[in-house]
Amino acid sequence: MATPMPEHPLPTAPEEDRTLSPHTGYTRAHWEATGDRLLAAALRYATPGHALIDLPGPPSQSGVRSDGLEGFARTFLLAAFRTAGASGKDPHGFLERYTAGVARGTRTPGRDDAESWPEIGHHGIQGQPMVESASVALALRLTTPWTWDTLPAADQDRVEQWLRGALRHTPAPNNWYLFPLTVAGFLESVGRGDAETRGAIDRALGLLDGWYQGQGWYSDGDGRSFDHYNGWALHFYPLLHAHLTGDRALLDRLGPRLREFLEGFALLFDANGAPIHHGRSLTYRFAAVTAVALGALTGETPLDPGVTRRILSGGLRHFVDRGAPTADGLLGLGWYGPHEATLQRYSGPGSPYWASKGFLSLLIPADDPVWTVTEGSAPVEGADRVLALPAPGLLVQTTGGDGLARLHNHGSYKLDSREPERAPGNPLYARLAYSTRTGPTGAANAADNHVALSARGLRSARVRIHPLGAGRDWLASWHRPVFPAGGPVFPSARIESLTLARGRFELRVHRTVGVPVGTPVHHSGWAVAVSPGAVPEVQEGSEVRLDGAEVTSQLVGLHGWETQCVVRAPQGTAYGAWALVPELTGVVGAGAEVESEGEGTVFVALASLTGEEGAAPLAGQVGVEVSGLVVAVRWGDGVRTVVDFGGGVGGAVGACGLSVTEESV
The missing domain is CATH 1.50.10.20 (Glycosyltransferase)
Incomplete structure (x- = not known):
């Protein structure tokens, strides 16, 4: 270790000026x-x-x-x-x-x-x-x-x-x-x-x-x-x-x-x-x-x-x-x-x-x-905002009540065109979402804000992200699930993901395509830094709630998800030495009368990350009806959002005719 040379005392900070700078005191x-x-x-x-x-x-x-x-x-x-x-x-x-x-x-x-x-x-x-x-x-x-x-x-x-x-x-x-x-x-x-x-x-x-x-x-x-x-x-x-x-x-x-x-x-x-x-x-x-x-x-x-x-x-x-x-x-x-x-x-x-x-x-x-x-x-x-940036594939979501910013990633990854896709991917790019008060878990731990297939005891990674569609308050993308060494290769498989932001809520819709029927699917929400002895709350009705010092993470399955749990991330995040992650699990093709690997299976969840105390449960905030590849969501204020994956998979991969419409009912 370098040895410092003796020097003068370090300069001290001046007094705050709360008149000129009422928020920070800094000049x-x-x-x-x-x-x-x-x-x-x-x-x-x-x-x-x-x-x-x-x-x-x-x-x-x-x-x-x-x-x-x-x-x-x-x-x-x-x-x-x-x-x-x-x-x-x-x-x-x-x-x-x-x-x-x-x-x-x-x-x-x-x-x-x-x-x-x-x-x-x-x-x-x-x-x-x-x-x-x-x-x-x-x-x-x-x-x-x-x-x-x-x-x-x-x-x-x-x-x-x-x-x-x-x-x-x-x-x-x-x-x-x-x-x-x-x-x-x-x-x-x-x-x-x-x-x-x-x-x-x-x-x-x-x-x-x-x-x-x-x-x-x-x-x-x-x-x-x-x-x-x-x-x-x-x-x-x-x-x-x-x-x-x-x-x-x-x-x-x-x-x-x-x-x-x-x-x-x-x-x-x-x-x-x-x-x-x-x-x-x-x-x-x-x-x-x-x-x-x-x-x-x-x-x-x-x-x-x-x-x-x-x-x-x-x-x-x-x-x-x-x-x-x-x-x-x-x-x-x-x-x-x-x-x-x-x-x-x-x-x-x-x-x-x-x-x-x-x-x-x-x-x-x-x-x-x-x-x-x-x-x-x-x-x-200011007021709650959602800003779609289709060029980089980023969706910005802010809530004025807690001053929290979130970034939903449907287009940014650290890989050039010559590099192969390898698991586990880079946690600083591969996640579905990032915020100003949480950090991603380490690559060796359970992944937060992720959707993965499970096979041979291994989980797939999201590496190269392909933009799929964009609207005023939503973005969508698809990726090819990539397994670590020893895992399978599903040649025609892809996972299509959509995030629609509304207030503090995040509607997350995933569609598996070309994935074998019976394959387990996992979806995680926001990781929260907590003390090692913290006890998470798993409510009836499939909601998982994690209360941290500054934020509350919530995740509820709305369609396709069968079980919910909380997984540990002992490496923690940049915000704490220990973290917990909410997770949902479902199965491709479960519950479908007729299932086609080409047509795919749709999964729907609602997530939230908030700094407000006493956040209301997610259960009951929205109503969801799913018919084939069409997801209809009714929000508490009466607005109805319809996500339609189109059903057509001909042509280039990802050209599925995705559309999102909104109407007041």
Whole structure:
């Protein structure tokens, strides 16, 4: 473990201002103080020449030296936002140390000594330094007068030579192409541009256009990977480059995409400030607010200034109040505390400091209305809302009574077109739903928010998700059930799933197609973090209810489900070390007079996740009639919803003629 160098006491937070910020109490001064605290703590672990920051914790797959560069680069970006936002004022002398580190690290790259940075290689072959080169380049670009311009010409040449390694090696086939763009943008900004830098920029922007799917959402490379990288990478790097360059044409091209993205994304922050818990790299935490800050900085936002600050400060304070950073000022791996299932193999001790991107907010001038007007209500605190986003295949559901946001996934998965589907799938993408107050269970535990077949003692996984249909308040998709090694292969099988959101309720309809009659089917609801001794409630009438500290999870079978139970998840979630999951079980073809594997079997359930105390039972909230592949649901207010899977399975897989209609009766 790295040993910290003695330093001055960590900066303390200023007093809350509940007049200017009635919801969070945070002002711009709180952002500055938090940034100072993070930097002061991290710099205690710098090497003598300041070139590496060896933070405590288990190393990543890239090795200790790459991790040291990562710790340096990501905190350098934070120092850049902090000082550039203060017009170069640097009372703690942060930039002096980072400037020295840049010069020392690039003096003899690749050498096995105490200070030299690793050289930049191809993705998969010493590629992690390419990621960090973007943070170094962007930090230098933001602080050029106080860092780059103070370096001797020979040092500048060596820094340039190291950075150009990012332009001469192959990135991963996703957002990594934006790292060379960022490096090239810096080099051009200091008069060192050429055909190589222009080529890197044009290449990245061309790929970005190809990844754009609409409604403000980019896929992260080939496939349908939609997650927080959309905000903190795919919008962030190119649009900030356009802003810093003053490229009006590029701003006009990319800006409206960010504006449209924020219309939906702003709903994915809880009233308590938490971002949606979905997708990889969640250890970056309050980097989730980056796109909100970028919208305010560039003027490409649909949000009022007070609402912008509410989301920004709410996101920061949410984690500060829950122990990230820790008492010693460091950001550790995990969510609130350590949580192995939240991490990826590439995560190392310096990885959490991509949270620094959230401090982009400090580039918004201090006299901007974002900082000076009264803090507004969060978008989630308004009336109950359901927003369908067919482009990424995501359904947003919010309830103003508890300030909770939920994301139903019918289109996002982390797999490109060349990769095979393998069980158990990625819990951070494979689930049917995610929220701002719950996390998925680990891959080795019972899966929450999942539908699975059971065969040979094994359960199937949901890996590649294919959009099937969309409406105002619903989305549908299908997937091929994939079993772990030793399980069967059902060549023509698929499971079609529909989620319709209404208030706090989630109507979940599944149809099995091409599945052998008699095959067990399992459907689970929201996992709730509880104490190991908690006793779940299973009510008569098939409802399962789990009461946690902040949320209540409910699940009831309406059609096709025969039994209900609660299963344990001893690995817990990011919200607690132990969790329970409600589950329903049925059988394909059970109860049908005539069953055809081609036509399929329909299962219907009602789920709810709420933060309101004393939530009413789900049983009796809706009435359901099922006739073949037609599901008619009558809600308590008299509205009738009809889901018709069509019955026709000819043509392409998934072309089943699904329709959803609604009428008042």
